[in-house]
Amino acid sequence: TAFLAGGNPFAGASVYANTFYSKRVEAAIPKLASGLSADKAKAVAKIPSFFWMDKLERVPEIANFVADAKKMGGNVVIPLVVYDLPNRDCAALASNGEYSVKDGGAEKYKGYIKAVKDQIVAAGSQKFVLVWEPDSLANLVTNMNEQKCQEAASAYKELTAWGLKEMNLPNVAIYLDAGHAGWLGWDANLGPAANLFAQIYQSAGKPAAVRGLATNVANYNAFKFPGGACPSYAESNKVCDESRYVNKLGPMLKQKGFPANFIVDTGRSGVQPTKQQKWGNWCNVIGTGFGPRPTANTGDALVDAFVWVKPGGECDGTSDRSAPRFDAHCDSPDALKPAPQAGEWYQAYFEQLLQNANPPI
Ligand SMILES: O=[N+]([O-])c1ccc(O[C@@H]2O[C@H](CO)[C@@H](O[C@@H]3O[C@H](CO)[C@@H](O[C@@H]4O[C@H](CO)[C@@H](O)[C@H](O)[C@H]4O)[C@H](O)[C@H]3O)[C@H](O)[C@H]2O)cc1
């Protein structure tokens, strides 16, 4: 397709920093703890992060971004996350979505995808980069023991292949979510993961709009671990950073007929090693900082860009044991508390990221 004819959709492009996030940062400034710089917070509002369409009612925001992006002129890409599968986040409780397989969720999801497609088609030549359904396929690799994942597995696969065909548009570049080094980088998981991603790509008819995979979305791993040695929490997993993960997975996928490129979420990876007590702890991890700034100059031919997919300051899940969607991971000793519901603004977490940013903001 025209957009991807040149290969890397981020090359020579400016990435749109959306007004939904910048408004949240503006509102955070008067509440900043003393000692934190309002100017630094303002600077973060201009760093592009992805907008998560985590419910149907958020889809019309796209039109606002398209109008706003027009003012920038030049080669702009609008970054969005498609994130509303039925039985979403099937192995966890914190980010469950509005649709469930049991309750006609597959048909409702098709309505959601069509609503996104309508907005993208209406945007004419405006270009979009889509991260596709964080955690979904990764959960099918490692969590088929979870009842909600078992129940959703065929829906995840069928709806993903169907959705990619629907979204195979000339002004779209798509990266399927591929978990991260600490999730699928283990020897036991790499093969099954490569098989599943290649299978989905084939069953979707190898869509030209699919550029590859997104890794480390909403997680904290380094792209390249400082000094090369793996942190203790990586235990026996030698694939302990995203650079090793993509350079292992990429050739496996190419061999299976899926010539994937990658984008890596560096939004919360500024502090290494992290303070995770267990590598599998994913919720509002303490001590983290904004990481390497978004760029297409990654130094790795397989990696199109470093991106900020999880918007820093948006919560991973509530720490309130009595609240809906409470997941014990968010009450872990290495999770910042008290935390609001997933997706809500978490002021203290935003301040933590700002304080610990590396490189500094
Ligand atoms: O050979 N060995 O010695 C060996 C040892 C251990 C092995 O097991 C592996 O251990 C890993 C942990 O170390 C597990 O990885 C964790 O899996 C969780 C889901 O279950 C993920 O959670 C998601 O995180 C998302 C944000 O990233 C959230 O948005 C989402 O809500 C949330 O659900 C964690 O990131 C991810 O780190 C693997 O499954 C597991 O297979 C395998 C082999």
Ligand SMILES: [Mg+2]
């Ligand atoms: Mg989550």
